[in-house]
Amino acid sequence: MQVQVMDHPLIQHKITLMRKKETGAMDFRQLLEEITMLMGYEITRDLPLEEVAIETPLCAMTGKQISGKKLGIVPVLRAGLGMVQGMLNLIPMAKVGHIGLYRDPKTLEPVEYYCKLPDVTDRDFIIVDPMLATGGSASEAITLLKKKGIQHIKLMCLVAAPEGVKRVNADHPDVRIYVGALDEKLNDRGYILPGLGDAGDRIFGTK
Ligand code: URA
Numbered sequence: 728m729q730v731q732v733m734d735h736p737l738i739q740h741k742i743t744l745m746r747k748k749e750t751g752a753m754d755f756r757q758l759l760e761e762i763t764m765l766m767g768y769e770i771t772r773d774l775p776l777e778e779v780a781i782e783t784p785l786c787a788m789t790g791k792q793i794s795g796k797k798l799g800i801v802p803v804l805r806a807g808l809g810m811v812q813g814m815l816n817l818i819p820m821a822k823v824g825h826i827g828l829y830r831d832p833k834t835l836e837p838v839e840y841y842c843k844l845p846d847v848t849d850r851d852f853i854i855v856d857p858m859l860a861t862g863g864s865a866s867e868a869i870t871l872l873k874k875k876g877i878q879h880i881k882l883m884c885l886v887a888a889p890e891g892v893k894r895v896n897a898d899h900p901d902v903r904i905y906v907g908a909l910d911e912k913l914n915d916r917g918y919i920l921p922g923l924g925d926a927g928d929r930i931f932g933t934k
Contacts, residue, residue, distance in 0.1 A: 730892045730904045733766050738907045741765075742885065746923040752932035756809060759857065759930065762885060762907055763813025770853065770883055770905050771817065799824055799845050799877075803856040803868050806927040810855035810883070822850070826868045837867040844875060851879040857926040859887035859906065860917050862894030869899045885926070886910055888919045 741758045744750055750758075777794035780787065800814045801807075804827040811823055827841030854868050865882055872880055880902050882895060887906040890913050895904055910919050918924070928934060 728889060728892050729896050729900070730887065730906055730909060732909050733769055733905060733907055735765060735769075738762055738765050742907050742923075745885075745929075746921065748924070750929075752929060755929045759809045759885065760813040760816075763810040763855070763883075764816055766883055766905060766907060767814050767817045767853075770881060797848075797850040798822070799847070799850045799852040801826055801844070801852055801854045801868065801872065803828065803854065803864055804841065806858060806930060807854075807856045809857060809926070809930040810885075814853065814855065822846075824852075826854075826871060828864045828867055830863070835863075837864045839867070839871060842871055844872075847872075847875050847877050850877070851881075852877050853881045853883055855883050857885040857930075858919060858922070859884040859891035859895070859904070860913055860919050861888075862891035862898075865891065866895050866898040869895070869902055873899075881905065886919055886922060888913045888922075 741762050745755055745758045774796055775794045776791045778789045779792045781790045798818055798821040800811060800821050801824040802811050804825060815821060822845030824844035825841060828837040829840055831838050852872055856865060859865055869880055882902055883905045885907045887909050892904055910922055912920055914920050
């Protein structure tokens, strides 16, 4: 299984708080934003730098800046929305696309109902979705981006089931997966165990 578990103590601590059933929507959203920033910090470690001549109040020097690499953040609707602000806090210049998928009741396969992306030319993309369960939606979201010609894609999830990681590995071996926690398994309704319940409902306070 190819997956990078970002098990920094702060991430683990905050995920535990999110898992607790008594954690309300306001705290859940705040924690998700904080964890997204901690994970995003690591995921963007390979951003290319260039040298730039600047002047401090004391003298001239050569500083470093991110070399104009264009990034796109793509939340999978709707729970992925909870990870957008954390990424934008780190990379305010990133553009945001959206992908909406529903599950066909007969085939149980994901079907696209919404896709709006920024200009994809020379842009790397990070797909964000808190829960990597069966992997069906994540795999379909990656396929959609690839069909638009996007080559460099990363997938960032808060909690994953081994089933989801295996599915995305099999369908898209070129896509690196980053997760905060790799849980035990899926239950028969497709929920991650132990998981944290329905991430969308917990973010938006719905049932
Ligand atoms: N989606 C969720 O929100 N939670 C799960 O456990 C699985 C899929």
